[in-house]
Amino acid sequence: MSYPGYPSGPGGYPPQGGGYPPQQGMYPPQAGGYPPQAGMYPPQSGFPPQAGGYPAQPGGYPGYPPQGGGFPPAQPGAYPSVPAGGWGAQPGYGAPGGGMPQGYPGGPAPGQQPMPGYPGGAPAPNPSMPTMPVYGGGAPAGPGGNVGPVGPAIPPANRGYRGTIKDFPGADPLRDVEVLRKAMKGFGTDENAIIELLGNRSNRQRVPMVRAYKTTYGKDLVHDLKSELTGNFEQLVLAMMKSPGEYDAFELHHAIAGAGTDEACLIEILSSRSNAEIREISQIYKTEFGKTLEHAIEHDTSGHFRRLLVSLSQGNRDERETVDISLAKQDAQKLYAAGENKVGTDESQFNAILCARSKPHLRQVFHEYQQMCGKDIEKSICREMSGNLETGMLAVVKCIKNTSGYFAERLNNAIKGAGTKDRTLIRVMVTRSEVDMLDIRQEYLRTYGKSLYTAISGDTSGDYKKLLLKLCGGSD
Structure with a gap:
């Protein structure tokens, strides 16, 4: 990798015993040369004196170093320094506000404006999920710098992760939507291709496909999926294309606004989500439906049950770990x-x-x-x-007491008896697949004497079953 105005050689800067040799059009004047810089490129010991100093670099950084403490220290293997956790808090691709920062590998050259990020503004991941790197898991940036996946590598084996669906290393939304388009184009639909793709992508990798599809083909991915798929398989696929907060908000709205009230759904979501998740759900609910979640609850429930739901919908539970x-x-x-x-x-x-x-x-x-x-x-x-x-x-x-045991019970209630409560089955499988599905499977086996995989296999069929089993994560 090279930067405009800097000498380049095989593999970057060749090591120099006494520092970098004088370069025409490089660094600003500095009496006696530049002293060693902490955190710079080892084994350099500073820049040697140069008569007249180093003039400012044309089209690049105005002098070197541009600030009192020198150029920001670089982290090992990165140039320039990358804040812990990546560039800011924005999930998805690139830097805050779209595009990768100047000087970042694959980003614009110093002095240029960053290109728009792809696909800027992706919804925030479920806060209960373990922290994972930005989309793509560390594959090199694609041509042009802001399309290909970027970010640090995924921690080995997602240590401590209890979900069944993980980030797929090197996934690229532009390539993924080509697969979806091919699966839906022409006569018939290749459901297996859709199952294999979506069943091997995390939520933060699936959601950006919606924008990538519209960017590439000028069509709405959700509309095309609805036109090609049917029944419970369609409902499962559509649920997987929403962010966790968006999906929960729509499920709560359906529970309230539909024929009758689905009290069990209200209880399930509001009793199991974290403060941050509930606050995100409330924001999305207000944006999508023009009223607050609290207002909707108050007008559809009553008595002490209403008070319970209103209290839970505040997202204000004490979250201290200490116990008195x-x-x-x-x-x-x-x-x-x-x-x-x-x-x-x-x-x-x-x-x-x-x-x-x-x-x-x-x-x-x-x-x-x-x-x-x-x-x-x-x-x-x-x-x-x-x-x-x-x-x-x-x-x-x-x-x-036992969150995984509670969801194992919810799944058993959805599966057992005459008929399947498919909406509940879909919701629990989608929302817990990246949180604690491995623990839910253990609780299900311990409590009901058979594996969740076996229970789903015996109660569903076809493409719907295949995709559910992907979320389940294999047989026990």
Whole structure:
């Protein structure tokens, strides 16, 4: 890699024992030459003195170094320095505001304007997901600098990652949409090609395909998928093309605005998402549907169940990891006094504790409660409450105690019995495939005595089954 105005040789700058030789049209005057710079290219020991100094570089950086502390130190293997985690917080490709920063490999030359990023503004990843690098996993930049994948390499084996779908190394949305276009073009549809592609791309790699498809073919990818696919397979594919926040917002809207209210969906999403996820969902909901999520909940539910959902929709749970044992004992006593130890039930006390306290704190509260009165908190909730409020409170407790066990139960309820609750099955498989699907599979096998893979295989069919099994991640 070379930069305008800098000497180039095989593999970059050849090592020089006493620094770089004088170059015509390079560096600004500096009495006595440049001293060694911390973090620069080893094994250089500084730039040698040059009569008259080094003049400013035409069309490049105005003198070297352009600031008091010298040029920013380079990280190993990178030039110029790259902030931890990549360029800013923007997911997807390139740098904040679109395009890669000046001087970055594959980016514009110093002094030039950065090209628009591709595909700028991709939705933020699910905060509950482990932090992963930008799209592409470290493959070299493509021709032109801002189209090909960029970013640091994916950590080996995604250490600690409990999802079944991972970033596909070197994936390029422009190549991926060619595969989709070929699968849908002409007579018939190559469903297997669609399954193989989407089943091997993470959400942050699938979402940019929508913009890439429109850029390349001038057509809407979602519209073309709808026209080519049908039934539950169509619904599953469309769900996979939305960002996590967008998908949750649309599911909540369907649960509220559809015929009747899908209380189980409201409970599932609001009781299991993090503060950051809920806030993102609320923003998307307001943008897409012209009203706040809280307003929609208030107009479609009632009583203490409404209060529970409104509290959860604030995304304001304490997220501290520390636990105060004495406070946990006090909360356990308050729950006992609000339920088992009084005539009637003080639902507001349950609501205040279950919706505001941190998850580590609540796990300690549940332990103290069991020690104090000899029964699990779930049994007390079942005794003291009923209907949607009981279901909602139990979901909160189950998610805090064992999130993967809660979703294993949701999947079993969707599969067992006459008929399949396909909307629930699709939602859980899509939203948990990059979070904790491996743990859900373990809980499913432990609780129900058969693998989730076997359960899905026996209850679904065709292309729908094939893609679900991709999200499941193989047989146990």
